[in-house]
Amino acid sequence: MAIVSNTVGYLDGDVLLEAFFAFDDSLTGRRPAVLINHTWAGRDDFVAEKAKKIAALGYVAFAVDMYGKGVLGTTAEENAKLMQPFMDDRQMLAKRLQAALYAVKLLPWVDDSKVAAMGFCFGGLCALDLARTGAALKGVVSFHGLLGAPDNAQGNSIKAKILVLHGHDDPMGPVEQVIAFEEEMTNAGVDWQFHTFGNTLHAFTNPTANNPDFGTVFQPHADRRSWLLMENFLTEIFA
Numbered sequence: 001m002a003i004v005s006n007t008v009g010y011l012d013g014d015v016l017l018e019a020f021f022a023f024d025d026s027l028t029g030r031r032p033a034v035l036i037n038h039t040w041a042g043r044d045d046f047v048a049e050k051a052k053k054i055a056a057l058g059y060v061a062f063a064v065d066m067y068g069k070g071v072l073g074t075t076a077e078e079n080a081k082l083m084q085p086f087m088d089d090r091q092m093l094a095k096r097l098q099a100a101l102y103a104v105k106l107l108p109w110v111d112d113s114k115v116a117a118m119g120f121c122f123g124g125l126c127a128l129d130l131a132r133t134g135a136a137l138k139g140v141v142s143f144h145g146l147l148g149a150p151d152n153a154q155g156n157s158i159k160a161k162i163l164v165l166h167g168h169d170d171p172m173g174p175v176e177q178v179i180a181f182e183e184e185m186t187n188a189g190v191d192w193q194f195h196t197f198g199n200t201l202h203a204f205t206n207p208t209a210n211n212p213d214f215g216t217v218f219q220p221h222a223d224r225r226s227w228l229l230m231e232n233f234l235t236e237i238f239a
Contacts, residue, residue, distance in 0.1 A: 001024055002025040004022065004023055005020065005023075005048070006021060009069065010100070012099035017065040017066075017069060018069040019103065020043060020051055020063040021107065022054070030109060031059055031060055031110070032060070032110075032116065033062055033104050033105075033107070034116050035117040036054065036061055036064060036123070037120070037122075037127050039079075040079040040083040041073045041074075041079050042067045042072035043064065047123070048063060051063045060107060060109050065100075066096055067082050076214075090129060090150035090152055093150075094133050094152070097129065097130040097133070115138065116140065116160070117139075117141075118140065118142070118230065119141075119142060120143045120205060120206070123145065124145015124146060125142070125147070127142055129150060131162060132149070139162070142162075143165050143205050144166060144170055145173075146173065147177045147180070148177060149184050160190075161192070163193045163195070163233045164194045164195065165195050167219070170201055171202065172202050172215065178194070193233075195229055200222045201216060202216045202217075204218060205218075205226065205227075
């Protein structure tokens with residue numbers, strides 16, 4: 001195995017974005033691709049490491065950049081300021097995601113008929129919103145993602161299978177939102193799964209998360225179990 005990684009620039013209108021990609025250079029031929037959507041902090045080392053792990057599974061990993069080349073938040077306040085415009089304008093968010101989907105299909109190692117998306121926290125919402133646009137995705141995985149539906153997706157046919165991995169005690173995804181999401185997916189006729197981990201807060205996959213008052217705490221069991229569920233899901237959708 002020889003994991004190769006680099007960055008690649010792409011555009012959304014006149015906004016220059018920079019993705020991080022990784023793949024196993026010992027494999028030959030085109031292979032499925034997985035878009036990885038970052039947390040509210042931006043395209044940082046956390047998603048770069050996830051990209052390398054995805055590449056080790058035999059896929060092309062493409063860590064999406066939502067904010068612009070080199071733009072990262074360093075505090076909760078900065079992160080919120082970066083994320084909020086996209087939460088306020090889900091059409092702008094969808095357009096930014098479509099730019100990433102277009103860019104990943106141009107990579108020479110990618111089988112563009114087999115693309116999935118995943119994401120963490122804000123990135124989970126991004127992955128779900130890309131599916132909500134009706135994009136030709138095989139599947140979407142949300143890790144402790146935000147669940148609220150946009151108001152611009154009604155009538156779109158969701159083609160992707162959906163896997164949501166959620167902490168039962170996540171204050172950013174309360175029971176009412178879970179029920180609303182399940183009803184949304186059911187009414188849309190989606191092939192969906194929702195896995196809830198007990199005694200688990202938000203950001204359970206992030207080893208640096210340790211802020212119980214904010215509701216973000218690493219949970220190693222949920223982290224390990226959720227990754228295995230994701231691996232099985234990718235195997236299924238790319239078969």
